[in-house]
Amino acid sequence: xxxxxxxxxxxxxxxxxxxxxxxxxxxxxxxxxxxxxxxxxxxxxxxxxxxxxxxxxxxxxxxxxxxxxxxxxxxxxxxxxxxxxxxxxxxxxxxxxxxxxxxxxxxxxxxxxxxxxxxxxxxxxxxxxxxxxxxxxxxxxxxxxxxxxxxxxxxxxxxxxxxxxxxxxxxxxxxxxxxxxxxxxxxxxxxxxxxxxxxxxxxxxxxxxxxxxxxxxxxxxxxxxxxxxxxxxxxxxxxxxxxxxxxxxxxxxxxxxxxxxxxxxxxxxxxxxxxxxxxxxxxxxxxxxxxxxxxxxxxxxxxxxxxxxxxxxxxxxxxxxxxxxxxxxxxxxxxxxxxxxxxxxxxxxxxxxxxxxxxxxxxxxxxxxxxxxxxxxxxxxxxxxxxxxxxxxxxxxxxxxxxxxxxxxxxxxxxxxxxxxxxxxxxxxxxxxxxxxxxxxxxxxxxxxxxxxxxxxxxxxxxxxxxxxxxxxxxxxxxxxxxxxxxxxx
Ligand code: NAP
Ligand code: MG
Numbered sequence: 073x074x075x076x077x078x079x080x081x082x083x084x085x086x087x088x089x090x091x092x093x094x095x096x097x098x099x100x101x102x103x104x105x106x107x108x109x110x111x112x113x114x115x116x117x118x119x120x121x122x123x124x125x126x127x128x129x130x131x132x133x134x135x136x137x138x139x140x141x142x143x144x145x146x147x148x149x150x151x152x153x154x155x156x157x158x159x160x161x162x163x164x165x166x167x168x169x170x171x172x173x174x175x176x177x178x179x180x181x182x183x184x185x186x187x188x189x190x191x192x193x194x195x196x197x198x199x200x201x202x203x204x205x206x207x208x209x210x211x212x213x214x215x216x217x218x219x220x221x222x223x224x225x226x227x228x229x230x231x232x233x234x235x236x237x238x239x240x241x242x243x244x245x246x247x248x249x250x251x252x253x254x255x256x257x258x259x260x261x262x263x264x265x266x267x268x269x270x271x272x273x274x275x276x277x278x279x280x281x282x283x284x285x286x287x288x289x290x291x292x293x294x295x296x297x298x299x300x301x302x303x304x305x306x307x308x309x310x311x312x313x314x315x316x317x318x319x320x321x322x323x324x325x326x327x328x329x330x331x332x333x334x335x336x337x338x339x340x341x342x343x344x345x346x347x348x349x350x351x352x353x354x355x356x357x358x359x360x361x362x363x364x365x366x367x368x369x370x371x372x373x374x375x376x377x378x379x380x381x382x383x384x385x386x387x388x389x390x391x392x393x394x395x396x397x398x399x400x401x402x403x404x405x406x407x408x409x410x411x412x413x414x415x416x417x418x419x420x421x422x423x424x425x426x427x428x429x430x431x432x433x434x435x436x437x438x439x440x441x442x443x444x445x446x447x448x449x450x451x452x453x454x455x456x457x458x459x460x461x462x463x464x465x466x467x468x469x470x471x472x473x474x475x476x477x478x479x480x481x482x483x484x485x486x487x488x489x490x491x492x493x494x495x496x497x498x499x500x501x502x503x504x505x506x507x508x509x510x511x512x513x514x515x516x517x518x519x520x521x522x523x524x525x526x527x528x529x530x531x532x533x534x535x536x537x538x539x540x541x542x543x544x545x546x547x548x549x550x551x552x553x554x555x556x557x558x559x560x561x562x
């Protein structure tokens with residue numbers, strides 16, 4: 073094995089417990105589950121398994137913190153200070169968090185060190201800045217009233233997150249909710265609970281009042297479903313599959329809690345023949361193989377204009393085959409392991425179905441090595457547009473390429489999906505770029521780039537990719553409601 077970037081790898085990761093009302097506790101059932109290192113298939117540690125009763129306890133703590141605790145009554149600027157302190161603590165512990173994330177998820181350490189952890193810190197710092205800038209307005213509606221609005225927190229927020237960017241997704245959820253004065257019960261994904269639990273330690277260290285942030289690891293159908301249906305939860309925010317998103321929306325109907333959903337995608341990456349082809353090839357590589365393809369906005373449908381197609385896919389396959397895959401703790405690794413056995417089998421099943429459907433495998437298509445959930449970067453061409461690999465979210469390092477002729481076909485094909493999370497267009501023609509960007513039904517459109525993100529820029533889905541926008545000022549809308557106050561003047 074080659075040298076690790078972080079040599080002081082702990083032999084044992086501390087067992088995880090639930091974080092409720094400012095304390096770490098065992099689950100009421102006494103049950104626990106294992107967290108696995110997907111690169112070695114070995115158990116990293118055990119984690120207490122939260123269930124309905126633990127969710128009840130966490131919601132009660134969050135409710136008490138909201139109704140009678142100092143949090144919503146604190147000066148907004150002081151809430152901002154605490155968020156900033158948390159951002160600083162994440163930065164101060166970045167190496168440890170990066171190592172923990174890489175061990176638990178299988179993603180390369182170069183990415184956790186350079187993307188996941190610094191961006192998580194940045195999200196808390198960004199919303200720290202918003203805490204004292206969230207306010208209503210005065211409305212000159214009638215002459216005999218003074219009328220104004222207040223932006224108030226919902227109260228208790230339930231937040232359910234996936235395993236692909238565990239700490240970063242926790243930050244996207246927690247930071248705006250807290251900046252607005254809500255209290256939170258967070259359920260991390262069962263595959264990757266460790267950084268959320270380390271974050272809970274940092275929340276305590278920063279000095280957040282007890283009950284403001286509660287973290288309950290557990291399974292989706294038990295702990296997650298209990299949170300989504302809970303009558304004591306005012307708002308539920310979810311990131312994950314479209315299938316589970318539907319369940320969340322149904323579960324939330326009981327008390328009509330406010331719902332925001334960031335769901336799956338099958339994003340079109342559209343390359344015109346007049347594009348900078350070398351840049352577009354690199355963009356396509358980044359678009360699909362970043363994070364082992366476990367990205368909701370992955371560019372998994374790649375459309376290349378007919379005259380450029382053959383040359384393009386040949387170059388793409390060459391670069392894909394040369395990506396360095398292996399030990400996620402090695403600083404030079406570019407592609408790590410898939411998160412779990414289940415995900416590994418699912419992706420291999422899709423690859424097999426693509427071959428069965430008559431698509432041509434240009435590169436990859438198999439497991440890498442004999443241990444760990446590694447799958448080779450895979451490029452299919454000649455894909456039937458109705459095949460499962462062309463329509464369904466694979467959430468793995470598998471791209472399907474297609475040809476098209478002209479702008480109208482590009483738009484029609486790009487929009488031919490139930491999803492609408494993201495899209496990209498590559499061209500040197502500025503008019504074409506704007507026309508396509510406006511015509512694509514997606515929450516994000518990248519032009520001559522892919523996977524560009526910033527905390528200040530909203531992100532979310534059209535169609536079955538979700539509802540609501542996270543990040544930016546828009547996320548404050550998810551975590552506040554407006555009260556209108558009328559004062560009679562006559
Ligand atoms: P998932 O089932 O949607 O999981 C996301 C989160 O929801 C996890 O915390 C999960 O808990 C929880 N959950 C599952 N069932 C639930 C329920 N009935 N009620 C409440 N919460 C529930 O996603 P997955 O099974 O891990 O992955 C399956 C597919 O989802 C992937 O292949 C991919 O296509 C898609 N996905 C999309 C995103 C995204 O960012 N849009 C992220 C991850 C996955 P547990 O996992 O702990 O059981
Ligand atoms: Mg794990």
